[in-house]
C-alpha cells in the first residue's frame with residue numbers, strides 16, 4: 500500500500516522540511532503539500548504558489564520523497580507539472596472538464612479526488628476524461644461526501660472503495676483527514692480504509708498542528724502518524740497488503 504503524507508499546505512521552509520523529514524522517517528513514500536490552496540474564504544491563506552513548489556522541490560531533495568501537489572486551474576498545469584511528480588485535482592475541481600483534459604495532456608500521474616457532491620458514476624467518468632487523453636496514470640481518491648450529517652466535516656464513503664475497484668482498474672486511495680475533519684478520527688478511519696481494500700492513504704500531518712495555517716484540526720501530530728504506521732504494519736498483512744517503502748501501489 501502507498502502512504503502519502505504531509506501538511507495540508509506548504510507554509511514555510513521550516514514547516515515543510517521538518518514535517519517532510521518526519522513523515523519520511525515514519526515510512527511515508529510520497530510527500531503531500533498544497534502550494535495553491537482552494538479555500539472557502541478568499542481572505543484565508545491561499546498558499547505560497549510558486550515559492551511553495553520550490554520548497555516542495557527542496558524537501559524532495561532532502562528526503563528523497565517524490566511529491567504530489569494540487570493544481571486548481573488549467574493555466575497552472577505547466578508550471579506545477581515542471582516541479583511536481585504527481586498532480587492533485589481537488590474535490591472542488593473534479594468536474595472541471597478543461598482541467599481534467601489538461602491533466603490528461605500533461606502525462607503526469609494524477610491524483611483525482613472525488614467531488615464532494617459527485618456520484619461514483621460521475622467520479623469514474625471524470626477519471627475517464629484524463630484517460631481519454633492517453634494518460635493512464637490516474638489514482639482515485641475517496642475523501643468524503645456531503646450528507647445531512649454535520650458531526651464530521653464529510654461523510655467518508657468507504658463503500659466507494661470496493662465499488663470503484665469493481666468498476667475500474669485504477670488504484671483507489673482514501674483521505675481520512677478531509678473525510679472526517681477530526682484528528683482523533685483519522686487513524687481509525689485510515690485503518691478501516693485499508694481493511695476495505697484501499698491501495699493507499701493520503702494523510703495530513705503537521706509538525707505543529709496547532710500552528711497550522713490550514714486544516715490544523717484534522718492534521719495528525721507526528722506521534723499519531725508514527726503510531727498509525729506501526730498499526731498499519733500489523734493490519735495491512737491481514738488483508739494482503741504490505742507497508743514497504745519503495746513499493747508504491749501494491
Ligand code: PEP
Nearest residue numbers: 507589590591612642677
Ligand atoms: C487537500 O488535499 O488539501 C484538499 C483541499 O482536499 P479536497 O480537495 O479533497 O478538499
Ligand code: MN
Nearest residue numbers: 507703713714
Ligand atoms: Mn487540507
